[in-house]
Amino acid sequence: MPESSATSSLSPGRAIVSRKNSIAWFVAALALLATVLFWQYQSEREQEAASREFTLLTDDIAVAIRKRMLNHEQILLGGAGLMDASGRVSRVEWRVMVERLRLSENYPGILGVGYAQAVAPEGLEEFEERVRAEGFPDFQVHPVGPRPFYTSILFLEPFRDRNLAAFGYDMFSEPVRRAAMQAAAESGHTRMTGPVRLLQETHGEVQAGILMYTPIYHRGAPLDTPAQRQRALRGFVYSPYRMGDLLEGILGSRTPGVRYRITDTEAGLDFPQLYSDLIPDSAEATHQRTLDIHLYGRNWRLEFASTPSFERTSGPSPWVLLLGLASALLLFALASMLVLRREQAERIAHQMTRRLRASNEALRQSEERKRLALQGSNDGWWDVDLQTWHFLASDRAWEMIGYPPQDAAQSLHRWQSVLAPQARHQLISALRGVIQSQQGTFAEETRLTHQTGHSIPVLLRGIVQRDEAGKALRASGTMQDLTEAKRVEQLKSQFVSTVSHELRTPLTSISGALAIVNSGSLGPVPEAMQRMLEIAQDNSQRLNLLINDLLDMEKLAAGKMQFEMRPCPLTELIDEALTANQAFAASRDVSLQRQGDSACWVRVDSMRLHQILNNYLSNAIKFSPAGSVVTVETERDGDRVTISVIDQGEGIPLAFQEQIFSKFAQADSSDRRQQAGTGLGLAITRELAQQMDGEVGFSSLPGHGAIFWLRLPVEAAEEQPADAPDDGAERTVLVVDDDPMIAEFVALVVRRAGYIPTTATSVAQARSCLQGHSYTALLTDLRLQDGHGLTLIRDLRADPASEALPILVLSAYCEEGQRLLQNGSEDSALAWLDKPVDEKKLVSVLEELVARCRATAG
Structure with missing residues (x-):
């Protein structure tokens, strides 16, 4: 028998291992050898890359810890600035300041921001009585006992949960805390304690704790030497931290593949460890590193170790071996095809048959998924034959408008009859434009009339099928019920409007207070506070712009914005x-x-x-x-x-x-x-x-x-009215607001514009001022302590002596302002501004109002 015939008679298995197929085995061996060499090279490269990645990751952790602690110092400096700027800060003011920081959102891990007041022994009893008079009848500085110096925790916000245990505690009585507080007082800089057990550890897992202190001194006292600073000490702004919670808030998900331990390296500590998630196996980790950082008088050592998951991902990809093996097999198969052409061809034919069957099954499953997806979306579908104008809709489409399912095709006029009358013409015109154009798809919002009579908002999406000449033959699409979406959109709009309005009054107070302080009206601003106050004022102005944008958008969407064309x-x-x-x-x-x-x-x-x-x-x-x-x-x-x-x-x-x-x-x-x-x-x-x-x-x-x-x-151009003559009289204005800080801010703004302001905080004070003086203009809020500003305005308009007095209303209640302007639309001497007011806008509107009133009087 010829050799070729013998070879062809072999079974596929025997043919593969026959001597005729030796070249295929040689090619496969070369491919496997190349794969092994490349695997070794790739392993070395991956180890180098893993080492660099571990170094960068640990550096990033150290930088994140340092940066967050610097941010926490800025919080304390802000509180210290408030204390320095005010002779006496109330508990409410402290709470408002801390709430504005949004600690849980912006600085997770911090337990709170507090103030501990320095108390001399001779003043201890008076201090306790004063705090009890604030509504804390059981208040007492603890631990009880005579000491040469006390530092009682007076404020700690948020004042709830774990923080209640620290109220009244004398932190100077405990050696670790005292060492940090003494260092801060003598240096004048922020200092941090070693590891302590916080009083807030009242329940749950006990974590190591630390505290950060910023000293506050009496204004005007000499602070050149440590002794002078100690004598001038007023108290400390401080924050307590549970180290586990703090690090979780700082790092979060930044430490995948890395375990670490933080210890305080100062000698003599009984429990120097601040935090650790190392395990016994960490000592055998492939990648380990130690970093030392210095923070506010403390030296922290950070020990890092890689985890098994990090080490697994840092190795060479198993796909290298798999691809190498696949390549070897592919080369072997190609070489074998030269020898086993007939057998390989049959095998490929069988494979193609299986793939075709699998492709058909995948297509069937795809069509089934599309059908189920349409059912799951809760949308209806519809189809219109544009030649016969027959209409067919799904059961869900009819269900949306309260009608039973219609199995047979309907006339298009039947569907047009359920269009809401006010939307019918607009939708038909839009669809006619789509059909007449070459547009392929469309989406239109409209309203349909439910069987019960109420209208339903829907979104119609569709596609137009055309012939080769571009003539529209059929339109098909879906119908989505927008009732819930419209309701959610309305709720969102109402929510944005309500929240924005509620922010206006406190924002005006904050902006006004910062403007007064930065202007120097209350005296020179200390250089150490200047930058912090400027940052606060800039950010209050940014918040003002945000609120104005949100309200403008809401007014425009609701059609409530007034235009004076x-x-x-x-x-x-x-x-x-x-x-x-x-x-x-x-x-x-x-x-x-x-x-x-x-x-x-x-x-x-x-x-x-x-x-x-x-x-x-x-x-x-x-x-x-x-x-x-x-x-x-x-x-x-x-x-x-x-x-x-x-x-x-x-x-x-x-x-x-x-x-x-x-x-x-x-x-x-x-x-x-x-x-x-x-x-x-x-x-x-x-x-x-x-x-x-x-x-x-x-x-x-x-x-x-x-x-x-x-x-x-x-x-067309209009002739400009002649400018009102300047009669040289004093321009005096009366500013009425129940918040003295806002009244002072408005007075400061108009004083800079050349007016002489008088302030009042109630309707009674305003009436008293108006009886004894004639003012150029009145600037008033609506919600006053003893009455409503609308009552004051009506009384002034009823009096012939003040019926033409220019009145500018400044209020955060936009709805009341809109009603006021509508009711007094014929009153040219009346204008309105939303709070918080912008300085330039306030002066501009006031000048325009005064000028308009003078022109009318002339």
Whole structure:
């Protein structure tokens, strides 16, 4: 028998191991040898990479601990600044300050922020009596007993749960705490204790604890030497920490694959360990490292060890061996095919048959999944034959509107009859436009009438099938019930509005207090506090902008925003916007300029147009590099004028351009973005422009800056009224607010504007001031201690002597203000501003109100 015939007669198994197939075995052996060599090389590289990764990870842990402790020191310095700024801080003020810090959200692991007051032995009894008079009849400094010096915990917020055990405790009575407090008092700097057992360990697992102290001294006392600082000591702002909770709050999920132990290295400690999650096997870990860090007078040693899971992931991937083996097998198979062509061809044919069957089964399962997904979504489906106008809908679609399922196709007119009357024309027009155009898909919101008579909001999504000529043949799609979505959206809007309004009054107090302190009206601000107070004022202003954006968005969505439309000269409006943003541009080393012909009039609400231009300009300035120029260019085209704000920044990323005018849209939405903001500015800009019959848009190429434009209709010019003559009389105003701090802040603002203010905190005081003096204007809140501001306004309008007195209402209750303006719409001497008020806006509205009243009187 010929050799070829003998080979072909062999079974596949015997053919593979026959001498004819030796070349395939040789190729497979070479492939396996190459795989083993590459595996060894990859193992060495992975070990080096794992060592570098372990070093970076442990460095990151140490940096995170140091950074968080620095943040905690800033909290204590903020509390110390409050104590230094105020002669006496009340318990309520301390609680408000700590609540604003949102410790559980921003600084997890901290038990609270407290204040321990230094008490001399001779003043101990008086101190205890004073605290008892605050509503703590059982208060007593503990531990009880005579000592040469006491430091009783007076404030500790949040004042609940574990922290109640520390109230009144004399921390100076315990040696470890005393050592840290003595070091802080003598040095004038923040100091930290060694490991102690906290009084808060009242239940649960006991953790090692530490405390951080910042000393506070009596104002004006000499502080040059440790002895002088000890004598001038007023108390300590401090925070207690449970080390396990603190480290969990600092590191969280930053330590996958790493176990660590933290010990205090000071000699003589009975229990130097602060925290450890090491296990006995950690001593055998492949990667180990020790770091020493110095924090506020303490030396901490951080010992790290890798975990088995880290070491497993740091090894070479088993896929290397698997791929090498697969490659060897593939090469073996290809080589074997040269010898075993017939057998291999049959085997491949069988494999292809199995794959085809598997593919058909996968297709069937895919269709089944689509059907189940549609059922699970609780949406209905519908189909319209555009040739016969027959309509077919699913059982769920009919169920949404309260009708029994319809098995047979219905006339389209039957379905049109359930459209809500007010939505019918709009939907039919929109669908007609889709059918007549070449558009393939559509999505339209509409309302359907339920069988019981009420309307239901729905979202119709569909696709249009066309023939080769583009003629629409069929439309199919789904119908989604939006009732719950609309309800949730309304609740969300109401929630945002309510929360924002409730923030206005305390924010006004905070902003006013900071403005008064920073202005120097209460005396020179200590240099050590200046930066902290400036940071606090800047952030209160940022919060003010956030609340205003949220309320503007809510008012626009609800159609409650009032617009005072009148013709205005465009040049003046642009110049005012440039002037208002000049200081911000200078702080960023950016120049502002105006180009083009803006000598025309536009019919707008000047305040809202300022808001649009300010949004454009502030965005352009924020994203412009130092030394660049932001240009405001105007171009008139017939009866429309276009205002463009042009910057030289990095431009807008292409992926973000489609959503730039959407709510809360930001190109960089990460926590580490360089430019802060709410993402509402451009969404508000678009809504404001549409309300004033305008359009907005932009153009940008990444890396080549951006152009944001506003297009408005041109209005016929009006003659400007002559300026009211200055009669030289004193401009006096009466400021009425039940919060003395807010009243003082408003008085400070109007005093800077050239007015002479008088303040009152009640209706009775206001009436007394009005009886003995004639004022240029009245600035009043609505909710007062002994009455309502509306009553005072009505009484003034009923008196001929004050019926034309300019009145500016300042209040955080927007609904009351809207009703007031509606009821007094014919009263040109009445205006309204929401709290918290902006200084420039307050002066601008007051000047405009006074000028309008003078022009009316003239």
